[in-house]
Amino acid sequence: MNAPNHVAQGFSPAEQRFSPAEQRFSPAKPVQLFHTCLVNEVAPEVAMAAVRVLERLGCEVEVPADQTCCGQPAFNAGFHADARQVARHTIGVLERTTGPIVIPSGSCADMIVHQYERLFEEDAAMAARAHAVSARCREFSQFIADCGLRIADSGADAKPSTIRNPQLAMKIAYHPSCHLLRGLGVDRQPKDLIASVDGATPVEVRDQQECCGFGGLFSVKNADISGAMLARKMDAIEASGADRVVSCDLGCLLHIGGGLHRRGSNVRAQHLAEFLDEAAR
Amino acid sequence: MTPTAFVERAEGALADAQLQIALSRATGTLGSRRASAFESLENADAVRDAARAARMNAIANLSGLLERFESKLIANGAHVHWAETAEQANHIVVGIARRTGATRAVKSKSMVSEETHLNEALEQAGVTPIETDLGEYIVQLRHDRPSHIIAPIIHLTRQQVGRVMEERLNVPYTDDTKTLAATARAKLREEFLRADLGISGANFGVADTGSICLVTNEGNGRMVTTMPRVHVVLMGIEKLVASMADLDACLKVLARSGTGQKITVYTTMVRAPRRPGDTDGPEELHVVLLDNGRSRILAGDTAEILGCIRCGACLNVCPVYRNIGGHAYGDTYPGPVGAVVTPGLRGLGPWRELPHASSLCGACRDVCPVRLDIPRMLLALRAAAAADDPQPKSLAWGMKAFGWIASRPALYRAMARVGRLALRARARDGWIGALPGLAGGWTKARDFPAPAARTFQDQWRARGKGRAS
Numbered sequence: 001m002n003a004p005n006h007v008a009q010g011f012s013p014a015e016q017r018f019s020p021a022e023q024r025f026s027p028a029k030p031v032q033l034f035h036t037c038l039v040n041e042v043a044p045e046v047a048m049a050a051v052r053v054l055e056r057l058g059c060e061v062e063v064p065a066d067q068t069c070c071g072q073p074a075f076n077a078g079f080h081a082d083a084r085q086v087a088r089h090t091i092g093v094l095e096r097t098t099g100p101i102v103i104p105s106g107s108c109a110d111m112i113v114h115q116y117e118r119l120f121e122e123d124a125a126m127a128a129r130a131h132a133v134s135a136r137c138r139e140f141s142q143f144i145a146d147c148g149l150r151i152a153d154s155g156a157d158a159k160p161s162t163i164r165n166p167q168l169a170m171k172i173a174y175h176p177s178c179h180l181l182r183g184l185g186v187d188r189q190p191k192d193l194i195a196s197v198d199g200a201t202p203v204e205v206r207d208q209q210e211c212c213g214f215g216g217l218f219s220v221k222n223a224d225i226s227g228a229m230l231a232r233k234m235d236a237i238e239a240s241g242a243d244r245v246v247s248c249d250l251g252c253l254l255h256i257g258g259g260l261h262r263r264g265s266n267v268r269a270q271h272l273a274e275f276l277d278e279a280a281r
Numbered sequence: 282m283t284p285t286a287f288v289e290r291a292e293g294a295l296a297d298a299q300l301q302i303a304l305s306r307a308t309g310t311l312g313s314r315r316a317s318a319f320e321s322l323e324n325a326d327a328v329r330d331a332a333r334a335a336r337m338n339a340i341a342n343l344s345g346l347l348e349r350f351e352s353k354l355i356a357n358g359a360h361v362h363w364a365e366t367a368e369q370a371n372h373i374v375v376g377i378a379r380r381t382g383a384t385r386a387v388k389s390k391s392m393v394s395e396e397t398h399l400n401e402a403l404e405q406a407g408v409t410p411i412e413t414d415l416g417e418y419i420v421q422l423r424h425d426r427p428s429h430i431i432a433p434i435i436h437l438t439r440q441q442v443g444r445v446m447e448e449r450l451n452v453p454y455t456d457d458t459k460t461l462a463a464t465a466r467a468k469l470r471e472e473f474l475r476a477d478l479g480i481s482g483a484n485f486g487v488a489d490t491g492s493i494c495l496v497t498n499e500g501n502g503r504m505v506t507t508m509p510r511v512h513v514v515l516m517g518i519e520k521l522v523a524s525m526a527d528l529d530a531c532l533k534v535l536a537r538s539g540t541g542q543k544i545t546v547y548t549t550m551v552r553a554p555r556r557p558g559d560t561d562g563p564e565e566l567h568v569v570l571l572d573n574g575r576s577r578i579l580a581g582d583t584a585e586i587l588g589c590i591r592c593g594a595c596l597n598v599c600p601v602y603r604n605i606g607g608h609a610y611g612d613t614y615p616g617p618v619g620a621v622v623t624p625g626l627r628g629l630g631p632w633r634e635l636p637h638a639s640s641l642c643g644a645c646r647d648v649c650p651v652r653l654d655i656p657r658m659l660l661a662l663r664a665a666a667a668a669d670d671p672q673p674k675s676l677a678w679g680m681k682a683f684g685w686i687a688s689r690p691a692l693y694r695a696m697a698r699v700g701r702l703a704l705r706a707r708a709r710d711g712w713i714g715a716l717p718g719l720a721g722g723w724t725k726a727r728d729f730p731a732p733a734a735r736t737f738q739d740q741w742r743a744r745g746k747g748r749a750s
Contacts, residue, residue, distance in 0.1 A: 035737050035738075037687075037697075039737060040697075040736045040737045040738055041697055041700075041701050041732050041733070041736055042730065042732045042733065043730070043733065044733045044735065044736055044737035044739075044740055045733075047737040048737065048740060051741075063738070065738065066690040067690075068688070068690055068693045069683075069687045071687065073680075073683065074680045074683055074684055076641065076660065076663070077663065077667065077680060078636075078660070078662075078663030078664040078665070078666055078667030078668075078671075079664075079667050079677070079680040079681075079684070080664050080667075082681055082684030082685075083684065084684075085684040085685070085688045086683070086684055086687045086688055088688065089687065089688035089689075089690075093690075118657075178641070178642035178643055178644075179643070182642070182643035182644070182646070182647055183643060209644075210600050210642075211640050211642035211644065213600065213640060214640065215639070215641060216641075217637075218637065218639070218640045218641070219722065219723060220719050220720060220721075220722030221637055221719075222288070222291065222601075222638060223723070223726060224288070224291060224292050224295055224725070224726075225291055225295070225601055225604055226640070226722075226726065227725060227726030227727070228295050229600050229604060229640070230726055230727065231726075232600075232604075254729065254730065255727060257730070258723075258728045258729055258730065259726060259727040261712060261727070261730075262714075262726070262728045
């Protein structure tokens with residue numbers, strides 16, 4: 001009973017996970033938008049809002065035309081060969097571009113940043129290409145915070161450090177999506193961005209960091225468990241008195257928003273990019 | 282367990298109102314106690330790193346440590362037995378009972394004995410086992426199974442405990458926890474005095490010294506290991522640490538993670554049977570080291586899970602466990618750790634649905650005192666299941682099609698358009714209330730918004746800034 005080599009060499013310790021602080025960005029020309037499949041097909045307004053926010057910050061946005069999906073559905077379901085095929089395509093598309101790659105989804109960003117290298121563990125050449133791409137990737141709120149900018153700092157006469165849109169004088173609940181929070185370690189950035197909108201009042205949500213129950217395929221495969229987790233999340237959001245729930249992942253937002261709609265709730269689910277775009281309007 | 286069995290168990294658990302009350306109370310309490318215990322710990326990260334290092338070192342050098350542990354045990358006067366399977370372990374324990382003429386056994390809490398179904402084997406051999414951990418005692422009275430690693434009756438309310446004591450022990454009903462505990466205590470004292478065999482698990486075995494460490498809050502562990510004339514320790518081969526210093530590192534995080542205590546009320550070190558001049562202790566000490574699938578885990582992608590110190594913290598933070606409890610997982614070890622351990626110990630085949638019983642939220646990885654990357658292992662098991670015999674077949678074909686199409690952008694766009702239009706045709710007032718097939722799971726609990734008429738890519742090109750790359 002001898003331990004295999006990978007045991008003796010240690011186990012992918014958490015502390016070795018990629019640190020997003022490796023490289024900081026400033027407003028860039030160009031910035032690539034990896035809009036994600038879900039946004040492209042279901043909620044294009046999220047990507048349009050992200051483009052407008054980035055442009056206000058002085059970025060020049062480019063959209064690689066041949067992007068499809070990051071491959072996460074296949075990866076999480078255990079179909080690694082199929083996920084690799086999609087990952088290879090995505091790496092090919094993104095490595096033909098320059099500048100930072102902004103992704104309006106914590107989950108898709110985590111897939112490219114953390115899981116691609118794992119998918120190509122046994123293919124050093126692809127792993128290196130994956131690393132070169134993943135080092136350029138930033139989730140949307142993370143990129144804006146990396147730039148060290150507030151939305152209101154953009155534009156010629158934008159002196160005040162906060163944004164004022166009277167229509168946004170409302171209570172905002174933030175939902176930290178799990179892969180953004182625990183995968184990428186991004187938590188402060190979206191909260192700060194919400195707080196920078198003058199008039200908007202962030203509210204505390206009970207068990208805020210508990211998963212909403214989306215989990216991709218989990219939401220249909222274990223629909224009842226997912227639904228029970230969603231019910232707890234919606235109860236907590238409604239109890240917070242929030243008018244809106246803002247998050248950085250469309251998957252969680254479709255899940256929470258779809259549940260709130262089914263329930264007939266007045267609380268609206270909105271992507272952070274749309275919220276910030278609305279604020280700066 | 283078939284896939285349907287897991288889904289059905291989960292459905293049953295979700296519909297069980299008593300269970301829902303019990304679970305949400307208890308997991309919430311344990312979770313917040315754990316959080317404050319770590320907040321007040323200086324250098325918590327370094328302490329966790331040390332515990333992780335102790336366990337990873339033990340797993341990486343397991344065969345050498347086991348040899349050292351065995352020779353120390355023998356030198357200390359203990360008998361060592363090796364069991365490859367659960368049946369062998371039970372056979373060994375029954376054999377010890379027979380040889381020593383033991384007929385009544387008191388047990389302190391042991392998940393490994395749950396794993397081997399030792400109580401049933403003892404009963405068949407004419408030995409009466411009595412669980413002496415309060416929670417396990419209630420489990421035994423109910424002919425139930427524990428549903429949590431450290432809190433066996435987390436699935437019960439105190440009213441349910443009161444009723445089972447009333448029925449089984451012939452005492453007046455009460456839901457006062459102090460009275461309930463006092464009743465059990467009085468009954469168990471009699472059992473301790475009558476027992477001729479003590480059976481315990483082990484929280485850790487220390488290879489350098491050949492000692493067994495047990496942690497308890499009720500003191501029953503100490504009585505099980507000292508009062509009967511024979512003591513049998515049943516432990517998994519993975520429960521070793523190299524040294525007393527490594528044990529210290531693990532004990533610093535174990536109670537904090539499990540119950541939010543700095544240290545448990547009792548920390549018992551067992552090193553040898555009674556020696557001349559000792560006032561108590563067993564005449565014979567036996568240590569049964571059980572494999573039962575552990576060396577298979579050690580050789581695979583999930584070897585890291587063997588570092589688990591069974592604190593139960595991942596259960597308390599897991600939103601899936603908090604909704605369905607432990608029994609739905611179908612075997613001895615529930616929660617995120619169980620979803621990795623069970624397919625490892627029992628074989629992936631019938632347990633292939635367990636690694637999917639997770640939204641991959643990562644709360645277990647964050648809370649684990651030895652930083653086990655449970656989501657990574659769940660993904661590895663999902664991949665092993667998909668590579669072996671993907672179920673359902675339609676999903677496997679769907680994923681193959683997805684991989685093929687999503688790496689061909691023109692085809693992808695065309696197919697996505699077809700799907701988008703089909704979904705739009707189902708929408709009313711911008712929402713879809715019912716979807717067919719697998720997607721019907723979505724609309725069980727939520728609506729789906731009608732996809733956009735024009736994709737972002739279409740809108741972007743129309744904006745005149747499109748750039749082919």
